[in-house]
Amino acid sequence: MTQLIDVTVPARDLEGQSPAEILRWASEQFGSRLTFATGFGAEGCVIIDLIARHGLPIDLFTLDTGLLFPETYELWRRLEDRYGVTIRSVRPDHTVAQQAGEHGDRLWERDPDRCCELRKVVPLRNALTGFDAWITAIRRDQTAERASARVVERDRKFGLVKINPLVGWTHDDVWGHVYAHDVPYNLLHDQGYPSIGCHPCTAAVLPGEDARAGRWRGRSKKECGLHVIQPERKVPDAA
Numbered sequence: 001m002t003q004l005i006d007v008t009v010p011a012r013d014l015e016g017q018s019p020a021e022i023l024r025w026a027s028e029q030f031g032s033r034l035t036f037a038t039g040f041g042a043e044g045c046v047i048i049d050l051i052a053r054h055g056l057p058i059d060l061f062t063l064d065t066g067l068l069f070p071e072t073y074e075l076w077r078r079l080e081d082r083y084g085v086t087i088r089s090v091r092p093d094h095t096v097a098q099q100a101g102e103h104g105d106r107l108w109e110r111d112p113d114r115c116c117e118l119r120k121v122v123p124l125r126n127a128l129t130g131f132d133a134w135i136t137a138i139r140r141d142q143t144a145e146r147a148s149a150r151v152v153e154r155d156r157k158f159g160l161v162k163i164n165p166l167v168g169w170t171h172d173d174v175w176g177h178v179y180a181h182d183v184p185y186n187l188l189h190d191q192g193y194p195s196i197g198c199h200p201c202t203a204a205v206l207p208g209e210d211a212r213a214g215r216w217r218g219r220s221k222k223e224c225g226l227h228v229i230q231p232e233r234k235v236p237d238a239a
């Protein structure tokens, strides 16, 4: 049974609270029906650090598209070892080879929206079944699309509550926490990759470029389709 809450109240009350306080509220509010989907960005590593540091019993998973960088798979294992947690693997129905057989080779070059739908959005939708709320690592200052995100909001795309504990943090806040607490992070960040996704769609950025300029370089696409930010409504609807 999906839990109904009026997200406007916690969105207001938790604004400006620390990420740890937001995570603790979410854990107490949703219990085992709360999950964190990490993409292993520096923000996600910080959230895993906070969840482990505060002993919060929050489910963890990642979308393994089969196209992650070797450095990302290595970080996955380092985080599990460091914090003694299991980060579940959620995979698409089709392997990369099966997808090539059905849709043609290198779908990401011809139709990246379709590829993201098959390898990220559909698996995420399936993975969120049975949960009432999910945590994301988005920050408002990452993209124009994310600028209006709230700490707690109704996720109309996936039909549950979305918790964004780092939404008010800056890039420097995230990296300050990483360095202060020796949080494991993707070594590609030290090689010009501030934002890391699947290897066919991620390039290094040049000095002065936007942090996400290397994602789907040369295309108008800026998001996987996982985060659709919509204005808050006064009246809560059924999740």
Ligand code: SF4
Residues within 6 Å of the ligand: 065, 067, 108, 111, 112, 113, 115, 116, 117, 119, 120, 197, 198, 199, 200, 201, 224
């Ligand atoms: S990021 Fe690229 S390779 Fe990964 S699912 Fe999206 S289009 Fe496909």
